[in-house]
Amino acid sequence: MADITKSRTDTPTLWVERVHPAVWALGLVMLFMPAFANGFWLFQVFGWTFILGMIALSLMFLAGYGGMVSLIQMTVAALGGYGVAILGPSGVAQISLGLPWWLYVPLAIAIAALFATLVGALAVRTEGIYTIMITLAMASAFFYFTRQNYGIFNGYSGFNLVVPPQLFGVDWRQPVPFYYLTLGCAALAYAAVVYVARSPFGLALQGTRDNPRRMAALGFNVTAHRIAAYTFAGAIAAVGGILLVWQNAQIAPGTAGLPAVFDILVIAVVGGLRRPSGAFVGAFIYVLLRTFSPDVLTAFGLSNERFKMLIGFGFLAMVVFSPDGVLGLWDRWRARAGRRDPLTGKERG
Amino acid sequence: MQRYIQRNPVWSAVLALLLAVLLWLVLAPWSQGMEDVLGRKRVFLNAVFSGITLGALYFLVASGFTLIFGLMRNVNLAHGSLYLLGGYIGFEVSEATGSWLLAFPVVFVLIAVLGLLLQHQVFRRMEGQELRQTMVTIGLSVVLADVMLWIWGGQSYTIFLPDWLSGPMTLPIISGTGRGGEVVYLKFPMVRMAILFAAIVIGVAMWLVLNRTRLGMLIRAGVDDRDMLTATGIRIQYVFLAVFCFGAGMAGIAGIVGGSFQSLSPGEDTRFLLASLVVVIVGGMGSIPGAAIGALIIGLAEQIGLVYAPTYSVVFTFLIMAVVLAFRPQGLLGR
Numbered sequence: 001m002a003d004i005t006k007s008r009t010d011t012p013t014l015w016v017e018r019v020h021p022a023v024w025a026l027g028l029v030m031l032f033m034p035a036f037a038n039g040f041w042l043f044q045v046f047g048w049t050f051i052l053g054m055i056a057l058s059l060m061f062l063a064g065y066g067g068m069v070s071l072i073q074m075t076v077a078a079l080g081g082y083g084v085a086i087l088g089p090s091g092v093a094q095i096s097l098g099l100p101w102w103l104y105v106p107l108a109i110a111i112a113a114l115f116a117t118l119v120g121a122l123a124v125r126t127e128g129i130y131t132i133m134i135t136l137a138m139a140s141a142f143f144y145f146t147r148q149n150y151g152i153f154n155g156y157s158g159f160n161l162v163v164p165p166q167l168f169g170v171d172w173r174q175p176v177p178f179y180y181l182t183l184g185c186a187a188l189a190y191a192a193v194v195y196v197a198r199s200p201f202g203l204a205l206q207g208t209r210d211n212p213r214r215m216a217a218l219g220f221n222v223t224a225h226r227i228a229a230y231t232f233a234g235a236i237a238a239v240g241g242i243l244l245v246w247q248n249a250q251i252a253p254g255t256a257g258l259p260a261v262f263d264i265l266v267i268a269v270v271g272g273l274r275r276p277s278g279a280f281v282g283a284f285i286y287v288l289l290r291t292f293s294p295d296v297l298t299a300f301g302l303s304n305e306r307f308k309m310l311i312g313f314g315f316l317a318m319v320v321f322s323p324d325g326v327l328g329l330w331d332r333w334r335a336r337a338g339r340r341d342p343l344t345g346k347e348r349g
Numbered sequence: 350m351q352r353y354i355q356r357n358p359v360w361s362a363v364l365a366l367l368l369a370v371l372l373w374l375v376l377a378p379w380s381q382g383m384e385d386v387l388g389r390k391r392v393f394l395n396a397v398f399s400g401i402t403l404g405a406l407y408f409l410v411a412s413g414f415t416l417i418f419g420l421m422r423n424v425n426l427a428h429g430s431l432y433l434l435g436g437y438i439g440f441e442v443s444e445a446t447g448s449w450l451l452a453f454p455v456v457f458v459l460i461a462v463l464g465l466l467l468q469h470q471v472f473r474r475m476e477g478q479e480l481r482q483t484m485v486t487i488g489l490s491v492v493l494a495d496v497m498l499w500i501w502g503g504q505s506y507t508i509f510l511p512d513w514l515s516g517p518m519t520l521p522i523i524s525g526t527g528r529g530g531e532v533v534y535l536k537f538p539m540v541r542m543a544i545l546f547a548a549i550v551i552g553v554a555m556w557l558v559l560n561r562t563r564l565g566m567l568i569r570a571g572v573d574d575r576d577m578l579t580a581t582g583i584r585i586q587y588v589f590l591a592v593f594c595f596g597a598g599m600a601g602i603a604g605i606v607g608g609s610f611q612s613l614s615p616g617e618d619t620r621f622l623l624a625s626l627v628v629v630i631v632g633g634m635g636s637i638p639g640a641a642i643g644a645l646i647i648g649l650a651e652q653i654g655l656v657y658a659p660t661y662s663v664v665f666t667f668l669i670m671a672v673v674l675a676f677r678p679q680g681l682l683g684r
Contacts, residue, residue, distance in 0.1 A: 069480060122671055125678045129424045129479045130634075133626050134674065136426070140623040141667040148660050258619040259494075262487050269484060306499065312491035319484045320474075 030183060039175035045287055047178050047247055050186035053283035054240035056267040057186075057276055058233035061193050064273045065202060066229045067209035070123060072135040074264045075142045076116045076234045077241025078256035082146070082153060083108025084162060084242050085251050091161030092154050101165035109238045116234020117227060124226040139261045147253040158252030162245050173246065182243055186280070189236045193276045196232060205229050259308075266315045272325025281326055289314065371397075378523050378532075388657075394522065394535050396656040397649065402541040402610075404648025405548035409603035410621050411628040411640045412555060413596025419572040419635020420592050422479050423472055426486040428600055429622030430493035435460045435601025436608035436617070437501050440508050443605075449511045452605050457598040464597025468590055490618065498615055505614035508605060514540045540610050547606075551599075555637050568592060572635045627666055631673045633683025642681055 034042060059073045087104035090096040099107070119138055123131050146153040164172035164181075172181055196202045207215045208222045216222050245251045254260070263286065271282025293307040322329050354361040375397060379390040414428045425431075438459055439452040446452075467489070475481045517536040559565035567588050570578045579585050607613070607621070624647065632643025650669055654662030673681060 122674050125674060129422065129483055132480075132483055133424055133630060134670075137623060137626040137630060137670060138667065140619060140626075141663055141670075144623075144663040145667070148663060150660065258622075259491070262491060265484070265487065266491075306495065308495040309492055309499075312488050312495065316485060316488035316492065319481055319488060320471075323478075323481055 034176045034179060042179040043175040045291060047182045049283045049287045050182035051240050051243045052267055053280035054186050054189045055237050055264050056279035056283055057189055057193060058237040059264055059268045060273055060276060060279045061233045062229055065197055065206050066226060068131050070135045071132060071139050071261050071265060072119050073237045074261045075139045075256045076112050076237040079115050080108050080112035080238030080241035081245035081251045083111050084245055085159035090159040092159050095154055108242060109235055112238030113231050113234040117231045120227045120230025124223055140258055143253055143257050160250040163249055164246040185239055185243060190276055270315060270318050270325055272327030274324055275327055278325055278327045392656060396653045398537055400649035400652035402545050403652055404645040405545045406603060406607055407624050407628050407648055408548050408641050408644035409606060410600055411625040411644055412637055413599035414625040415629045415635055415640045416592050417596040420568060421589055424483045426483060427490040427493060428625055429618035430490045431460055431597050431600040432604045432621045433497060433618040435604030436613040437497060439605035440506050440608055443508055453602055456601040456605055460601030461594040461598035464593045465590060468593035494618055503615055505612040507612045508608040510540055510609055514543055518542060544606055552641055559637060627670050630670055631680060633680025636682045639680055639682030
């Protein structure tokens with residue numbers, strides 16, 4: 001009832017005005033990035049950021065809205081990549097089926113989402129740290145399986161020469177097209193997560209996160225909501241995985257090895273698990289570290305292979321000092337700044 | 350045991366039958382028809398015994414993991430790193446001193462002190478925040494893996510055994526018949542039998558400590574209801590320290606054992622982390638007998654799978670875990 005009276009008194013605002021100006025600025029910068037960034041930045045830094053961001057976004061959706069920290073997301077992404085390599089054309093002609101792109105891309109996403117659903121169906125039987133353990137065990141089982149299996153996954157060497165299809169006469173592995181491809185996919189995934197989080201399904205999912213027993217008493221099927229969340233997150237991760245394969249042009253068991261699995265968790269946690277934008281912030285930080293830490297380490301006289309230690313220590317520091325990630329730091333800084341009076345600089349009462 | 354038989358007569362009968370079939374397969378000489386279907390008996394026996402000894406090694410790694418988990422609700426994902434670190438240090442010690450046995454106490458103490466520091470300095474600060482603790486252990490495993498790669502490089506190491514442990518020993522089990530019809534007995538590496546023996550001794554000792562001493566009583570009480578135990582005035586932090594120390598030390602010792610009859614290389618930490626995870630999920634979290642049964646099942650499945658279906662042996666492990674999760678989410682002996 002209160003809402004009706006409120007809407008009558010308030011002047012209606014356009015949705016354009018409700019978005020923060022900084023977001024518009026960021027969107028414009030992203031859109032016109034190719035005008036002032038070179039190919040390396042577009043392809044290697046931003047392309048990779050958007051891809052890892054999408055995979056981390058799927059983890060953020062499960063962990064932030066569903067309360068399920070799943071370490072299977074990188075594996076689902078890798079399965080999507082393997083799906084493209086196996087169903088579509090690749091350098092390993094005796095395994096790859098070479099289907100047309102409009103068939104193998106949806107099929108790869110569907111297979112990966114189905115796999116995520118199955119894993120979810122097993123994982124939702126457990127809670128909290130048990131979920132981590134079980135998804136981690138399944139992720140490493142997938143890694144060892146792809147390494148042993150030569151019939152389908154081509155074992156240790158994996159697949160090479162997996163490139164995106166030449167659609168509309170554009171080579172999608174060129175920096176500018178690839179930048180827009182990943183930007184578009186990432187934006188779609190972001191919008192989908194934001195939309196689903198506000199839909200009845202997303203609200204019910206957040207309800208099961210906060211109090212599963214009460215939601216069950218209200219008549220919601222908690223298990224089904226959780227499994228559906230795995231399916232949705234799996235589809236997003238699969239798109240990220242396909243783009244990752246197209247970027248590297250190859251896929252091997254190491255793509256879904258435990259270091260990669262942990263990296264996705266690191267990205268999501270460093271960015272912050274509360275909001276979808278955290279995944280991309282974390283991915284950007286990770287990619288910057290990954291790309292430029294060798295130079296920094298060499299400058300300090302260390303071997304440039306020690307970047308993993310740097311990332312590990314960064315993650316440790318983040319978990320110890322700010323469990324809700326960079327965005328949490330930002331929120332707290334804003335809250336502290338907001339309490340100060342802008343004129344006198346003293347804290348408000 | 351008796352209660353279980355009374356409650357589940359059908360399952361007990363099935364289990365007893367399976368056990369009897371396995372025993373008969375191991376002990377009885379195989380007929381020609383059976384060898385045609387199942388392959389050579391020697392191959393089967395080797396797979397079974399390798400599986401049991403691998404299970405013994407898994408038990409050594411997983412027992413500490415399951416105790417730490419059961420008591421502190423801390424999934425120590427750096428457990429595999431402690432295993433590998435113990436192996437490397439054991440290698441250095443046995444190379445430097447020439448004594449294989451000396452490596453065990455040294456490694457146990459060093460890794461236990463590392464565990465002590467971790468529990469006291471890191472995990473204690475975030476008690477009750479299980480997810481955060483788990484993430485810290487992930488960060489630690491990333492850092493430790495890179496430190497070990499830095500120090501010991503990418504090549505693989507094997508710890509040399511003393512003379513009295515190398516070479517085969519003959520077991521009183523018939524593996525087949527020779528050309529002249531004489532009975533051939535199974536030959537099996539001495540070191541693996543020693544590992545099996547050691548694992549059984551350690552397992553029994555742990556069971557005795559847990560069930561017959563005051564410390565064991567505290568640990569069991571802590572696994573069941575930590576808050577209530579604290580409320581009775583027990584200084585639970587000391588119990589935590591003791592258990593973390595012991596679990597870490599066991600992982601280190603298992604590293605020497607694993608480095609002696611297999612090898613040590615950078616991927617091994619995740620391999621044994623996976624093994625501990627699966628063993629603990631299958632056996633039940635926080636239960637030592639559960640870890641023993643889980644380790645035995647996983648070791649057997651892995652080795653028998655490796656012999657009879659090489660490309661799918663990982664899938665067997667995974668299937669066992671999935672089946673257990675589907676029908677008994679708390680693990681075989683979990684509560």
